[in-house]
Amino acid sequence: MKVLGIETSCDETGIAIYDDKNGLLAHELYSQVKMHADYGGVVPELASRDHVRKIVPLVERTLKSAGLGKDDIDGIAYTRGPGLIGALLVGSSMARGLAYAWQKPMVGVHHMEGHLLAPMLDENAPAFPFVALLVSGGHSMLVDVKGIGNYVVLGESVDDAAGEAFDKTAKLLGLDYPGGPLLSKLAEQGHAGHYKFPRPMTDRPGLDFSFSGLKTFAANTIRASDGALQTHANIALAFEEAIVDTLLIKCRRALKQTGRKRLVMAGGVAANKRLRASFDLASKKEKYTVFYPSFEYCTDNGAMIAYAGCKRLLAGERTDISARSMPRWPLESLSAI
Structure with missing residues (x-):
């Protein structure tokens, strides 16, 4: 067909x-x-x-x-x-x-x-069942996928989605739209350890996401900074690390809760290099397989x-x-x- x-x-x-x-x-x-x-x-x-x-x-x-x-x-x-x-x-x-x-x-x-x-379009397609992390400008969602149409939403964003938080924080840093990829590029120049951002909603049970407070924390940090390019790069790195760590913590919980050994990541934020690198490293240590769609x-x-x-x-x-x-x-x- x-x-x-x-x-x-x-x-x-x-x-x-x-x-x-x-x-x-x-x-x-x-x-x-x-x-x-x-x-x-x-x-x-x-x-x-x-x-x-x-x-x-x-x-x-x-x-x-x-x-x-x-x-x-x-x-x-x-x-x-x-x-x-x-x-x-x-x-x-x-x-x-x-x-x-x-x-x-x-x-x-x-x-x-x-x-x-979308990962089914690639040669190395995941088999059912799996946990899916959908992260885009409008959605952050964890789903237990038993088959096509057989979905149980495990957690989702209660305010700003991950991609939305990326774009809004990038705008606060003076970057053009769409800011997410530009923020990630700026973060490559950052030095780790200068700033410590919170990992929202990871200090309590559950699989829902909330990135509005993280965006506010970033806004306050930017306002209090000296505005130098290197400072902004350090802030961008700390922000990106907080997003990636939060998503990783929630995915660990979802895999443990469902007993799945396969994780699918999809949506615009799934193209983020730091996100992929962190999940690849974690999956090798924790014995699960992670799948991503091709960048396109x-x-x-x-x-x-x-x-x-x-x-x-x-x-x-x-x-x-x-x-x-x-x-x-x-x-x-x-x-x-």
């Missing part, structure tokens, strides 16, 4: 074609980062308009890249939610139009399920939507053409396949 995947949940327009026999055939991605940088964050109305401008050319380019026509496509998958409602509507409208015009079945995919299954599949992309959609279409799942987009959509409400 060849499935055309459409991702428009936020500020990336992603289109891909996945074949259940031959894997990923083609994928295209357009990022709106430069447009939103002038505003220091995503402007929903501008994001929606840009999706409208880019989505049709990207679909045409993806089909051409795969050497396929509409008759070769067996189904359409699109991000139904969660996300920015205006952006979601652009993708769902495109999916509906193509499904109707081409007379193909379609399925709405949960954005976080797409991220959770960490951020929002159409490939993960095409893959998840293909699995659900093969299982007989269909989304009615009248179905509404869902800016909020609990992961545990999905059906198991």
Whole structure:
């Protein structure tokens, strides 16, 4: 089955074609980062308009890249939610139009399920069951994954997500948007031991996350500093170490609680080099295996939507053409396949 995947949940327009026999055939991605940088964050109305401008050319380019026509496509998958409602509507409208015009079945995919299954696109794919750490600009979540659609949320962010805390702290340091990768680059110049940041919510039981207080601690530290570049680098390092340590502590707890020996990390923050290095070291010492998607599949992309959609279409799942987009959509409400 060849499935055309459409991702428009936020500020990336992603289109891909996945074949259940031959894997990923083609994928295209357009990022709106430069447009939103002038505003220091995503402007929903501008994001929606840009999706409208880019989505049709990207679909045409993806089909051409795969050497396929509409008759070769067996189904359409699109991000139904969660996300920015205006952006979601652009993708769902495109999916509906193509499904109707081409007379193909379609399925709405949960954005976080797409991220959770992104490592399946690589050759070294994890086997079920496993614990998944989903870390992005909008979500920090630990999930016990027994199979596709069989999810139990173990813990999630109660305020700022990890990626959001990265971007906000980077802005306090005077870095451009999106600040997370720039903060990590600055942290490479930092000297360890100059600052000690708290590891939020690790002094109590539970698997929920809270990074708002850490961001406030960073803001107070920055205000009290001398503003020198080296000082900012030291602060960036201490902040990044606090995020990584917190995620690692919570993952240890989740693995112990569930008895799993496999950990999947996905989402934009999963591209962080310090995070990967720390988890690789810990996994070797503690005898579990950690899996990451390729860097190109960490951020929002159409490939993960095409893959998840293909699995659900093969299982007989269909989304009615009248179905509404869902800016909020609990992961545990999905059906198991």
